[in-house]
Amino acid sequence: MITLHHLNKSRSKRIIWLLEELGEAYEIKSYQRDSQTFLAPPELKKIHALGKSPVIEFDGQVIAESGAITEYLIERFAADRLAPARNSQDHINYLQWIHFAESSAILPLLLRMLVAKDGSKTPFLEGYAKGEVQKVLSYFNDMLEGKTYLVGGKLSGADIMMSFIVEIVQNNGELGLYPHIERYGALLSQQPNWVKSADIEAELDA
Known part of the structure; x- marks a missing residue:
């Protein structure tokens, strides 16, 4: 078990x-x-x-x-x-999204949260975090255009991993800024599991 x-x-x-x-x-x-x-x-x-x-x-x-x-x-x-066929382009994209969730995507979101929580004036870090958040979320949003799920048109581990990023965006009240992420998040939240x-x-x- x-x-x-x-x-x-x-x-x-x-x-x-x-x-x-x-x-x-x-x-x-x-x-x-x-x-x-x-x-x-x-x-x-x-x-x-x-x-x-x-x-x-x-x-x-x-x-x-x-x-x-x-x-x-x-x-x-x-x-x-829950994964595309090995040696396919979809499988390469699947692996990139799985690792994007815990690297490029999460780091600026965490940095922005910590800067806000600390409360000290940090002109460089605050501006850097804001810019990086906008960059990664815009990329995520753009890559969802015309898609249902991230890879291969069906649910995969990539979607499960990226669901946490969607949740952070939602909790921050920012889904309205990213319409494709908003639509995607609604799709994920309808999955029975x-x-x-x-x-x-x-x-x-x-």
Whole structure:
């Protein structure tokens, strides 16, 4: 059985969605952020040295990093359903989107959030973060033009990974600036297993 170590209000929500799509047996061990610092609890360090989430345990292995978890589980259980054929152009695009989610896309969004949270005047960082956010989100928006899903016209691990970016844009009240992301986010939120994963996370976070 797959065990997901899940932290509330974190990137591991999309791993719940992935697990539901896979249809394999799994369990969730849930952790809550510190109410003052909003950091993960120290108990997570007993699972992985970084003390972060998501982390899965399966078949004697402890696997961290959302992209690695997504690639591994899809390759193991759903390569014919949630990934394009290997050696195809779609598969190259699929891998790029999976890694874009946790590199180029998330970094400026996190930087902007941290600058705002710190509250200090940082003319360079504030301007840099704003420009990078606009660049990556405009790119994401433009690449969705004329598409339903990101790759091959059907749901894949790339969409599951990028769903967290859509959620951040939505939470920041910026979807109206990016109409293709807005349309795409509405499509993802109608997926039955996305709805189920949102309900599961809400219940764990209650």
